[in-house]
Amino acid sequence: MPDSKTVLPDYFVDDGSDIFAGTHLLVDVWDARNLTNPEAIEKSLVRAAEDARATVLNGHFHSFGSGLGVSGVLLLAESHISIHTWPERRFASIDVFMCGKCNPYDTLPEIKKIFSNNLTISASKRGLNPAFSEGK
């Protein structure tokens, strides 16, 4: 994502080619470690959010039992980060949606450091409506 994006008054962004709400990353994490401790997972994702200069509004992380998976969400002023873990599969699904000036790709170094380098990532521009870009 170019750093030259412009945040419009209604917090949609203009990256020079499109006008849209923000970028939503779906991150599948394989060969993952550190998948069972909800407090540690929350701290890691708060650091990831801070690395993207996002503002955390609320966090809730739930353990499904000792040694079992964790589900959690950070609500951000710029959207959210979620995680769901399957320790039996050494798998976690993370999604990072950020609008405004924040760049969700800036969360990835912390995610790699804590969980795994083996990521499958898909990116969607949410709220992409070609009509908005007409006449630019």
Added chain:
Amino acid sequence: MPDSKTVLPDYFVDDGSDIFAGTHLLVDVWDARNLTNPEAIEKSLVRAAEDARATVLNGHFHSFGSGLGVSGVLLLAESHISIHTWPERRFASIDVFMCGKCNPYDTLPEIKKIFSNNLTISASKRGLNPAFSEGK
């Protein structure tokens, strides 16, 4: 999604063609109404979750100010539902991720009823790893 899917002991699902963690819908909502009241939005999304027979663990919904957008998340035993609204654009981004027996498409009638029929939907099978399906 076929109703014949099987939930494996570790809560991955087998839909007959793939083994994966669950289906993640990204739902962009256009021409939307009812975008500014966090309590009403939470109630609507709880109803949508219940329509999919999901179990709500926690909810947090935040208003950015009177008449302004709302961000919120329902954490589910089966993953999560999130929403972020831009009333100035009559736009909302919703995502519905559900694993286990739940079918995220069952949330759509309530979403259409409350917000808009004008939805742009993309679906991802999270945790889709062809290696899991080998030898089926």
